[in-house]
Structure formats: structure tokens, C-alpha cells
Amino acid sequence: MHTPFLSVCIPVYNTEQYLAECLQSVIDQDFADYEILVLSDSSSGHDQNGRDCKAIVKSFKKPFSKPVIRYLEHSKNKGLVEARRTLVYEARGEYICMLDSDDLLAAGALKTLAKLAKENDYDIVQGSNNYFWEDEQGRTEREGSGKTYFGKLSGKEIFHEFFVEHKISTYLWGKLIRREVYLQAFAEISPTYCNIAEDLLQFFFITRIAKTYFGTEDLVYLYRKSSGMTSNKKIDNLRSWEMVCSTASVFTILFDWNKIDENTFRLTPEEHATLQQFSQYYIKNNYKQYTEAVIPELKPQAYELLCDYWGENFVKRISEES
Numbered sequence: 001m002h003t004p005f006l007s008v009c010i011p012v013y014n015t016e017q018y019l020a021e022c023l024q025s026v027i028d029q030d031f032a033d034y035e036i037l038v039l040s041d042s043s044s045g046h047d048q049n050g051r052d053c054k055a056i057v058k059s060f061k062k063p064f065s066k067p068v069i070r071y072l073e074h075s076k077n078k079g080l081v082e083a084r085r086t087l088v089y090e091a092r093g094e095y096i097c098m099l100d101s102d103d104l105l106a107a108g109a110l111k112t113l114a115k116l117a118k119e120n121d122y123d124i125v126q127g128s129n130n131y132f133w134e135d136e137q138g139r140t141e142r143e144g145s146g147k148t149y150f151g152k153l154s155g156k157e158i159f160h161e162f163f164v165e166h167k168i169s170t171y172l173w174g175k176l177i178r179r180e181v182y183l184q185a186f187a188e189i190s191p192t193y194c195n196i197a198e199d200l201l202q203f204f205f206i207t208r209i210a211k212t213y214f215g216t217e218d219l220v221y222l223y224r225k226s227s228g229m230t231s232n233k234k235i236d237n238l239r240s241w242e243m244v245c246s247t248a249s250v251f252t253i254l255f256d257w258n259k260i261d262e263n264t265f266r267l268t269p270e271e272h273a274t275l276q277q278f279s280q281y282y283i284k285n286n287y288k289q290y291t292e293a294v295i296p297e298l299k300p301q302a303y304e305l306l307c308d309y310w311g312e313n314f315v316k317r318i319s320e321e322s
Helices: 016-027 053-060 080-090 109-120 156-164 179-187 198-209 238-245 247-258 269-292 296-310 312-321
Strands: 006-012 034-040 068-073 095-098 124-135 138-143 151-154 175-178 212-224 259-261
Touching (some): 016 053, 034 080, 068 080, 080 095, 080 179, 109 124, 109 175, 151 156, 156 198, 156 212, 156 269, 179 198, 238 269, 238 296, 247 259
Parallel strands (some): 006 034
Antiparallel strands (some): 124 175
16 A cells, blocks of 8 residues: 555534645645545534535545545544544654644645655645635635744754744744654643644644754745634524533643653743743633623533633633733
């Protein structure tokens, strides 16, 4: 069986209305040595034609056609960390290309990224991104905000430029990541339910393990604005709210990993302070969503859930500062 150079991995959860366009952007690439893996994380969505995730994927599969498209599914929703873990474990490529199911690959993206990875044996290759939105006037595209460090980094420089200097975005999309590095990163991450900041958690370990990085100015990714979980939508059920609160799981894992004993830490004081800043940023964001997006009748239960995830004292302190 042929081993593809890279695996395009697409997790899906209730974004079926965008999935066909997403898949088409991969099929249209001018690069052949790849496979596509689509995983339904127990998604219940349908596209405009009433098709579920499996039916949409099936519509792209033709006998003896290239690339190979594989469909996977979770019988129950496990969140994005575990969805990506399953995809990486199942992938056969040397490199992983994560693609969110409501986004698109730019024309020539895979060829651009694969050429750099092949010729230089980089562990991570990243390109530039644009964002877009669609309304009555059609599609509008703008220069993206995802940060790319243009040039080469090695060893500890990668983690420092990402985590401390914030010169590399946390997003997993728009990058090729060596599968072996990704697998080593997952070995550091205990099974967890998480949907927001899950990219920070994974890329934290990826950048500590990776030995080489290269960023190019070439456009490789198109990010769909305001279609995801963090867009401004009313939260009217505890299931949706728990998806937001699960952000805390990221920092539980990272703080536990960092602490060897009472006086010994893996991170430097500067890096530890940065981790605390990230934590405060996300709890503030969660609390803002609680005040602005959670419907009034849900607020008492939502507040309890927020405290369960983040700790009552932490939530109270943030509420007093807000």
C-alpha cells in the first residue's frame, strides 16, 4: 500500500453546510501525494441538500480515484482534542495538514508546503492565511490575523517565538506538522474533552518537541470568519455552554505538566508567567461569554458549571475585575 506524503485531516462537528466546499478546495489542489481523512465527532448536522457528514464524503469518493478519502466517526462526541488525536493516529502520511471543516485550502497550498518540507526536512512548515466571509454581496476576503514567523527556527527558538513572543499563531491549520512529532505531543496529553484553546494545548507540546520550523509568506489557508464556536451566538443549552467551559481543561493539563514538585517547574519563570497570562485571557473570555451570550434562564446553572471547570475562587476574582 502506498504511503502518502501527507494526510489532510478534517474534524467535523455540525459544520456539514460547509464541508463539500472544504473538500472541493482539497480535491482542486495541484499536488497528488496525499490522502484525506474526515472524522465526524458524532456530528448531527446536514448540508443544504439534507446530507449528513458520511453522505457528503461518499459523494466525493469515486472508484480508483485519487486522492484516497477515508471516513471515520466517533459514536459519541469527544471534543476537538480527541477528534484530532483519532485523525493523527489513523493518518498514514509523513506529515499532517489540519483543515477545519468550515475553512478552505488556498490554491497551490499543499504543493507549496510539501515542497518546503521535502527539500529541507522541516518538522513544521507554515504559510500565510486570509480570512473571508459571505453575505448578500458575495464573498469578501481580507489579509488574515494568524501569525507566521517568516524564516527558519531551530530547537528552543520555536517554542520561545510561539509561546513567549507570540510570533507564531496557535492555530493548527495552515501548517504541515510531521506526524511523528504530533504523536509525541499527544503522548503528553491525557484524554480530555476540550473544544476551545485545544490548538494551544497541542501546539504547546508540538513546538517543544519539534527541531525545525519554517514559515513562508505564501498564502495557503482561507479562514471562514464567524462560523465557529467562539462567534457571537446565543448559548441556550448546557451542552453548548460546557463546550465553552471545557477551555479550562487545557490549563489543568498544562499546569499539572509544568509542576514537578512544590519548588520545581519545567517552564522558566518567564514561560510560567506567559502560561498564567494565557489562562487569565481564556477565563476572562469565558466569563464574558457567560455575561453576554448565555440566556438569562440558563445563567444559574451556567455559573455553577463555570465554577466547576475553573474553580469558584478564580471565577469570583475574574467577575470582580470585570
